[in-house]
Amino acid sequence: MNYNWNWGIFFEASPEGNGTYADMLLSGLMWTIVTALCAWVIAFAVGSVIGVLRTLPGRGAQMVGNAYVELFRNIPLLVQMFLWYFVLPEVLPESWGTWLKQLPNAPFYTAVVCLGFFTASRVAEQVRAGIQALPRGQRMAGTALGLTTAQTYRYVLLPNAYRIILPPLTSEFLNNLKNTSVALTIGLLELTARARAMQEFSFQVFEAFTAATVIYIIINLIVVTVAGVIERRVAVPGR
Amino acid sequence: MTSSAMPPVSPVSEPQAATDAAPGTGPVGTLLTERPPVTATTGPMIAIDDVSKWYGDFQVLTNCTTSVTKGEVVVVCGPSGSGKSTLIKCVNALEPFQKGQITVDGTRVADKKTNLPKLRSRVGMVFQHFELFPHLSITDNLSLAQRKVLGRPKAEAEAKGLALLERVGLKAHAHKFPGQLSGGQQQRVAIARALAMNPIVMLFDEPTSALDPEMVGEVLDVMVELAREGMTMMVVTHEMGFARKVANRVIFMDKGEIVEDAQKEEFFGSPRSERAQTFLSRILSH
Numbered sequence: 241m242n243y244n245w246n247w248g249i250f251f252e253a254s255p256e257g258n259g260t261y262a263d264m265l266l267s268g269l270m271w272t273i274v275t276a277l278c279a280w281v282i283a284f285a286v287g288s289v290i291g292v293l294r295t296l297p298g299r300g301a302q303m304v305g306n307a308y309v310e311l312f313r314n315i316p317l318l319v320q321m322f323l324w325y326f327v328l329p330e331v332l333p334e335s336w337g338t339w340l341k342q343l344p345n346a347p348f349y350t351a352v353v354c355l356g357f358f359t360a361s362r363v364a365e366q367v368r369a370g371i372q373a374l375p376r377g378q379r380m381a382g383t384a385l386g387l388t389t390a391q392t393y394r395y396v397l398l399p400n401a402y403r404i405i406l407p408p409l410t411s412e413f414l415n416n417l418k419n420t421s422v423a424l425t426i427g428l429l430e431l432t433a434r435a436r437a438m439q440e441f442s443f444q445v446f447e448a449f450t451a452a453t454v455i456y457i458i459i460n461l462i463v464v465t466v467a468g469v470i471e472r473r474v475a476v477p478g479r
Numbered sequence: 480m481t482s483s484a485m486p487p488v489s490p491v492s493e494p495q496a497a498t499d500a501a502p503g504t505g506p507v508g509t510l511l512t513e514r515p516p517v518t519a520t521t522g523p524m525i526a527i528d529d530v531s532k533w534y535g536d537f538q539v540l541t542n543c544t545t546s547v548t549k550g551e552v553v554v555v556c557g558p559s560g561s562g563k564s565t566l567i568k569c570v571n572a573l574e575p576f577q578k579g580q581i582t583v584d585g586t587r588v589a590d591k592k593t594n595l596p597k598l599r600s601r602v603g604m605v606f607q608h609f610e611l612f613p614h615l616s617i618t619d620n621l622s623l624a625q626r627k628v629l630g631r632p633k634a635e636a637e638a639k640g641l642a643l644l645e646r647v648g649l650k651a652h653a654h655k656f657p658g659q660l661s662g663g664q665q666q667r668v669a670i671a672r673a674l675a676m677n678p679i680v681m682l683f684d685e686p687t688s689a690l691d692p693e694m695v696g697e698v699l700d701v702m703v704e705l706a707r708e709g710m711t712m713m714v715v716t717h718e719m720g721f722a723r724k725v726a727n728r729v730i731f732m733d734k735g736e737i738v739e740d741a742q743k744e745e746f747f748g749s750p751r752s753e754r755a756q757t758f759l760s761r762i763l764s765h
Contacts, residue, residue: 380573381610385624385676386600395623399614476614478658 249444250451261438265451268434275351275430276417282356283363283416290360291367292393305364312361317422324354325426351423359416366408370401403474410467414460431455510646510674510705522585523548524680524711525570530579532565539565540576541735552712554722557732558758563715566732567682570713571602584679600628603673607685609665611657617644618653621672629676643671647701663694670701681705683714719763723747731755
């Protein structure tokens, strides 16, 4: 292999004209983080609601929850990205579609919504598992004290369920963060997209992807560390 | 944080006389700080009328009829799987039933128009496995429903909880979490949690069955005192000593049916049914 190593490449000006290659990667990292956080807000909120629906006694609520989960977790994320970005504007009424296509930062909004809804289906499954892992008597005790169903979930079931599912939820957050890279296919300039651009501009493929790899690992290790801190903070004494 | 800061939830006029269960007037007002408000002046506190229940094709309750009058302590016993826990859970509609009717203080529990959370908040329930909320401190366990269901202010709810905690002998544990208490202690907290709602009746679903033997006594002591203070109680239990001591009536169930429903003396003295005789001889022979 005849390859010219050049680790100094990161400090050379990028052809985009506004900074070095390192700046380019960092701006990609910023988009990765912002996209992941925004998508997680949607995933956590929607996933919690859907997960709760699947544990309610009513058949209707369960069916809505099941339909959501099966729809969003059985279509590949990449296909979902294309559906949201390329197909949705075409099937909507024309004025809406045009508005969507002209939206500034459309790849970002699309990636957030798509990734959020996709991850929500997985969060929902974990929330359901967490609630079902609780002793049946917990729900009964809340109900017997006169708490409404909503209050029983809010004050009894969910606080316990979230504690149980914190470790798998951490994994889900990591997946969510890594899955932002799929959004490069719809033009989001996140970290992987920026590494690829760097490779194409400079031909330093190893340096570019080594940097991206290291940055992903560091970010995810930070997430794992923070999750560990949260886990200890919310741990219930005597358990 | 003084208990004197607690206004009574509703002024109840009738000074309740000591019941039959209290030979020699017991210390009135030790566990029950306020007399439970009751709306129906006549009729039984709990009326179970011809109740049947099925799980699919399997019938778990068959034409159960009985009642519990105010101040009465009724013990429900019978072999496991006889439907006694199911029956008691029907009383506050934790379990639905398909036939018959149950009224609590004049309110039909199976009526769609009944405000079930409100009804349940007036019916205290104690479970076999305590079911304290593990993520909440003992103080919060005691005050959660007072605040969210009855709308009591935080300070009042905590003071009430603390007062009851003291009466079950656990004041020093207020800051702890359920997982840090023994089974017997947890069950006493669970009783205090139910009492904090000023219930008009208390349901106990095998309250000592999950306890180590040495902890059974401390829980029964609280229940005995509660009975002596005139609380209306329906108790599913195998503790025949408790039944002898404080029960007014004993209901014996087998295979989903109420086989025997008799005054305590009659039940222990000369049970009419063969099934009750067999059951008694089995559990009293040790």
